[in-house]
Amino acid sequence: MVILLELMAVPTILLLCAWLCKPTRILTKLSALLLWVQVAVVAIVVHPALLTNALPLVILPEITVERLDAMFAILTQVVVASSLTHAHVFFAHDDAHEPENHNKLRLFYTCATLFAIAMTSVFFCKNLGLIWISVEATTLCSAPLIYFHRNKHALEAAWKYLMICSVGIAFALLGTMFIFASSQYGAVAGGSLNLDQLTQSAPRLQYPLLRLGFLFCLLGYGTKAGIFPLHSWLPDAHSEAPAPASAMLSGGLLNCALFAIWRVSRLVTDSGHQQLVQNADLTMGVITVVAASLLLVRQHGIKRLFAYSSIENVGLMLAAIGVGSGSLFLFLAINHSAAKVALFLISGNVIQAVGTKSLHDIHGLLTVSPSWALVLLLGGFAVTGAPPFGAFAAEWQLLANISQLHLWPALVALLFALAISFLAVSVHVGRILCGTPKQMVTAFSPVYSSAIPVGLIIITLFAGLTAVHKFLW
Amino acid sequence: MNLPLAQIPLLLIALVAILMVGSTHLRLNIWLFSAQALLVTMATALSAVQHSDSHLYIIAALLFVLKVLAVPKFFMYIIEKVEVQRDTGTVVRAPVAMLLSIAFLWLSYILARQLPVPSGDTIGWPGATAAISLLCTGLLLMLTRRIALSQIIGFLVMENGIYIFGLTQTNGMPMFIEMGILLDVLAGVMLAGLIAFRIKKNFEHIDVTMLTELKENL
Structure with a gap:
């Protein structure tokens, strides 16, 4: 619980700043600084998990940190901090041309902060349902980032992104339910989405259902990651979003979607x-x-x-x-x-x-x-x-x-x-x-x-x- | 076939989805969606009675407030603002799409029978049939409609299908997950609705098949 508070402290301050700071010149500088503080906080908090043979670091019952999760979380924080530090330069240029985009910028920083929280939680959640909720939350938080320029192209890209990814993610939800169903016949009493429980009883999972679940999750999270036949939203979104948002989508979001696939793939591997x-x-x-x-x-x-x-x-x-x-x-x-x-x-x-x-x-x-x-x-x-x-x-x-x-x-x-x-x-x-x-x-x-x-x-x-x-x- | 009472709403849900594909009036479609959500709520409540599961009652109450009342209300507000009445559909016209969705229902029945679900105490197939056919019908709605709003409704029909699958084929997902999913879906619908407003404002229409400016060869 204490760890959760530590991790959430800086993002909370950032959200407050984005809400309260009317002149965005201060906001862009302050958030650049705070995000690097957040990188340090995350690194310090999760570093026990990085040591060899470390026990998982427990934040909340189903939210724990292991080595790979910790590395990905730090990577994502660095990506977000770099992008938003650079955003200070990027938006300073925009600022000179459009004086009335302060509200746009405040919304951008709010959504970017929420986006970072959602991405980090994908790595820490040890429950397939929570992972799904986090991945869907990343879609919702990043759609406003793509729509930043408020023009026709941005609108088209944001609409495609929201629709294609939502449908994809809906299939991942179906896959998650299949995996849940596969666990309730003998593996875990009453069924479970908890990855630790599922891994422990992996060989007893109903294989036909698990296979369906894996394939649907691959299809669903794969849409979000942009695997080939389902990639059509990706070039549009990356091209129309402002550069710092494109950087966060490419350097952060794609890893999250792939990490969800990694979790499910690990489970199937463990089941033999x-x-x-x-x-x-x-x-x-x-x-x-x-x-x-x-x-x-x-x-x-x-x-x-x-x-x-x-x-x-x-x-x-x-x-x-x-x-x-x-x-x-x-x-x-x-x-x-x-x-x-x-x-x-x-x-x-x-x-x-x-x-x-x-x-x-x-x-x-x-x-x-x-x-x-x-x-x-x-x-x-x-x-x-x-x-x-x-x-x-x-x-x-x-x-x-x-x-x-x-x-x-x-x-x-x-x-x-x-x-x-x-x-x-x-x-x-x-x-x-x-x-x-x-x-x-x-x-x-x-x-x-x-x-x-x-x-x-x-x-x-x-x-x-x-x-x-x-x-x- | 003597079906237990609890299975009847499930099959009605699939039939309502077929009617939705057949109707081109947006207002009627929203009413049908509301009716479908009501049937989903009833199925949840019946399942709650059957398993005497208290948390399903809470889910049913949430579904009633959000999907039966709030979401249709929001959609009605949108169509009044953007002033559209009908959705004529793309190449595939409504009657053809309706026939297709009936074919999908039949296919779903075959698939549901083959689904590797070990038979428990209840009959599994109506739930699985409804779930798969809702998924297909929702996708069909999304693919064959022009208006942004119809696509959102199509997405919600798909989501209903997935919910029905979870309700009937599993022992009930953990409640906080269920609520998180509901929250995410509703936030997505709100966001999509807001973007639909913007499409109307920027393009003077909300025909999403005409959103084709972003192409490979600009």
Whole structure:
């Protein structure tokens, strides 16, 4: 209970600030500061769970923290803090043009804070019902973020997001009920959604119902994560949301949805049907990676490009879940979140400076702002898994795991798709950097505005350099 | 077939859903949704009597207040504000969709019979049939309608189906989960309703099939 109070203290202050601070100039600065305080608070509170052989940290009866949960929670807090710190720069630019958007900003900060709470609770809940409620809450809190610009495109994206994800999540609810039903015949008296109880009695779960439940959960949470045939909301939402919101969606929300899939997959693995998890998750993952890499080739919007790259990375993470490796899933997620948040934040700056999202009109960034160009270049390499970055080590390990399982078709498809996506992103980013710029206004100091993205790129570079050592030698 | 009394509302729910697919008047659809929610409440109450389960009474009361009264009231308010009467539907016209949904009901019956539910003390199939057919019918409503509001109603029909599944095929989900789900769904409906207002304000219509500006090749 005390831990819950500690975790909720800073968000409560933030919500109060968003409600009370009429002039948003103070609000944006204050929340940037408070969010980094929150990162520290979360890290300190959950650090006992990070130690090896630690017992789960109990917050409330069905809300506990284990190692992987703690790592994901810290990652998500860092993503939110980075995005909203950068939002100070981003909205300062908007502010100059539209004087009357204070209420919009206050709503944005309120929803972002609630969004962060909902995302964190996905990781801590040990009850499938609570996980479902949290995931649905993330949808509701993030829809207003997408609708920030209040124009027709934002409206269309928000509507699609809300409808497609709600229907998807409804299927996940059905899946949750199937799992509940599978537990009530002999496994747990009266049935249960508590993951600890379910895991303990996993071999006694009714398999046909459990399988249906797993598949519906994969379909439902997969819609939220943007796996291939169900991804249509993702590029629209990421492209129309303001850059800090796109960064939070890509770096935070997708991990949450995948984490829900991870929980259900673990349960099925524990019940002794590892083959089902491997077939379903790995196949869906590989299909998603291949489809996303092909779609990456013909892109016309800078944020849509990075959104498709997110879909590709979701496919990789899903494949890692299919292989059954939690640490690999985490490592992919850390690298993807760090690099992709950096890319979305910088592309937000670029869009503001050039005044268009279209890749046809953004050229010559290298001459206009070398620091942004550098971040885009390194970020582009980092998300596609070029050598010194963390994603390279993670993808290497994923391919090694898949070849150990002798799944050659999947291995070949992944290699092919990774090569295509690397080329596609490199060519698109290259076109942005080179050429002659059309009139580009540098409205704010580039050095200051690329501080957070540079920091995130360094994180993934560091992860890559330390992990190469661990994985390859 | 002599069905127990408790199963009759379940089958009526599925029939009401078919009527909803067949009607293009928004006002009538909202009334039908309200009626469906009332039947869901009755099914919950009957189940509460049958299992003498006190927390099901609370759920039934909440369902009555929220789904039978509040949500239809909110929808009526929206259609008065945005001034739409009918939803003519997309390529698939209402009569065709209605025939399709009848086919879905029959399919659901077959599926429900095959569902791997070990038979307990009650007959399982009416609940499962209603649940699966509501899911399909809700999806059909969402796919074949133009007006934003009809899509929200379609989503709620789907959600009713899932609720019916939970009610009849399980021993009852834990109450706080049930309430959390209800809260989330209602918040979603409110939000979707507000966005529907905005669509009307920005586009001068609430025809969501015309929301096609975001495409791959801008």
